[in-house]
Amino acid sequence: MIRFAWLQARNQTAVAFGGLAVVAVVVALTGPHLAHLYDANVATCVSHGDCSTARDAFLRNDKNLGIWLGILVIAIPGVIGLFWGAPLVARELETGTYRLAWTQSITRTRWLGIKLAVVGLASMAVAGLLSLLVTWWAGPIDKVNANRFSPPFFDERGVVVIGYAAFGIALGVTLGLIIRRTVPAMATTLAVFVGVRLGAIFLLRPHLMAPLHRISALDPSTMGLRSTNGGSFSFLPPSPHLPNAWIYSIHIVDTAGRSLTHHVLARACPHLDQVAGRPPQGVPTKAPAGFKNVMHDCVVKVGARFHELVTYQPASHYWAFQWIEMAVFLGAAAVLSGFCFWWVRRRLS
């Protein structure tokens, strides 16, 4: 049966590994150059002082390629679930070939188990290799950006991709079994897969480990200002220097935990809006003259009662999160697979 499962899957695996080969070639051609540029320009600039120009210049290299590779890694698990998982059983049910397959000298559970294992392992291999290639290629870029813990970059690197692929397959096979028709199963698989992935990012991932909190005083020299819709202002603290951490939120709160509202700010610094003028929304602009002093005093005044609270996952938790999330998705794949075995025996009779 293993040989037959390979026979049935040979075309699609050929396409996948062909595509992987193309990616490998692209990565092999551009990766070393990228690493060389990093070593030459960025790694050395730290000792020279200001790196921001060198870093910006570096990031412009292969920028589009980086975006496309990232999209590829994000998309592949869903695409695999769609094209390999959903039709695996649904097509046999739809075309009637299950009447041929299930009357050979093999039980239904063994038939399903082997098909699932072959396609599942193949998809995990493809996803794993792809992630490996892109993670290696993007190494220098990730070092500069230091954002690998934040979505969507977390989803494009490391071992989680393997978990997503396994889940995609299991989901596709399950829906194919229930829906019994290939195209509706594919559509449903895509929808549910996207839903689950988004749910995992927003509802699950933040709770995998307890975040850390960092409290610091408001810094008048770096605090910024932001105007909102109604024309009111709020403080815009600078990004905390936490490379490769995943920042949940930055709030300005008092000792009781209440956020700084624009009312409180307006009462504390009544002349702020007049001095600041009306900067275009969201666009950083150079502050007008005189503004700096008013702002400084304002921050000091507010800072007596309020402080900055950063809620974040430290960089050291990165790999724990990778392994845990992969385990969650593998576990979900296992549960779905178990359901499939039950369904194919009990409900398709």
Next chain:
Amino acid sequence: MIQFHLDSASGVATYVQLVQQVHQALQLGLLEPGDQLPTAQQVVAKLAINPNTVLKAYRDLEREGLVRGRPGLGTFVVSSLPRTDPATQARFLTSMSNWLRKARAAGLGPDDIEAIYRTAFRNCFAEGVA
């Protein structure tokens, strides 16, 4: 080797047709003692009939003493059609005529007699009906 054919519209049982065709072939001299009859496999591959039908026909022919099956070798013709002994035929003709005379005397008409005859014939050769 003899080639069988099937007349599916005749209403005659398949195996009876096979037996009759062997009889005919023997009568016409197309089959002689020592000739081999086709195997069941060969017959059904041509006619698409049940192999048991062929085996049944061959068994009947064997019972009649016309053929003999040799295990592993095939079925072979062993004798030609026996001419029924004229004396036997005459004996039965006499007893039949006596019976008919008695039946007529008892008041049975031709149709009655024919019905009785058919019933008795049918019961005797029960499997000979299609």
Next chain:
Amino acid sequence: MTAAIETTGLSKRYGRRRALEDCTLGIPEGRVVGLVGPNGAGKTTLLHLAVGLLEPTAGTISVLGGRPAESPSQLGRVGFVAQDAPTYARLSVRDHLRMASWLNPNWDQRLAETRIDQLDLDPRQRAGTLSGGQRAQLALTLAIAKRPQVLLLDEPVASLDPLARREFLQDLMEVVAVQGITVMLSSHLVADLERVCDYLVVLTASHVQLAGEVSDLLASHHRLSGPRREGNLPSSFEVIEETQTDRQSLLLVRTKEPFPFIDPAWSVMPVTMDDLVLAYMRQARDVAASRPSPLEVLR
């Protein structure tokens, strides 16, 4: 003799719909069984139950003494050709043989290759480009080269042209002659089955109307025609079907042998399988028409 297929009160229901109801059969080994009935009568359901593609709602079925699909060896003893001979369109003829050789321990590769050769099939050709007759022959090859003891076929010749139909049956009968297997094939046309069957099962409206050896059935049923009158028949006669004109009566009767003596005004004629099947199908239809539908009963 052990039964090849044995069912007791076998039923399959989908919610309110009854696909097969209270089916009791005992089919001996070594027979070629014809399963006849109109479309929707339950033939496919019965065959699918016998190969384990379906589970009964009530009753039991055993094939060669075992429950269908209960183990790989049970699956190996039963060969199946489903309706329209499903094959993998994108796989070649050779791929199909390889599949069957991998999935069946008793696979006879030489037999399969000889057949493919005799059928003039190109091993490299994809199954999707074969004609209907060629696909049916491929499916038959897959089923018989696994050396089953029982072979079940669901309307194997329904969509074949007359030549393909005849060749298929020739091949099938040759396999029976050589391997001595039990065969059950279904059709909604009696003509397909007349030549080859020695056991008949008539299925209409989910019920078994008639089942038995063909020779017994043909010997015990007779057509009677005679002038119209009532009640002159011996009590041992069971009237299956009766047609009356103002002058004439035509009956199909069933009786035990030996054929009893009857009024010579009746002329007695033999029945063909066609007569028999049609009469039982008509009888079932008439009974169903007079029976209140389940919905009416509930009201």
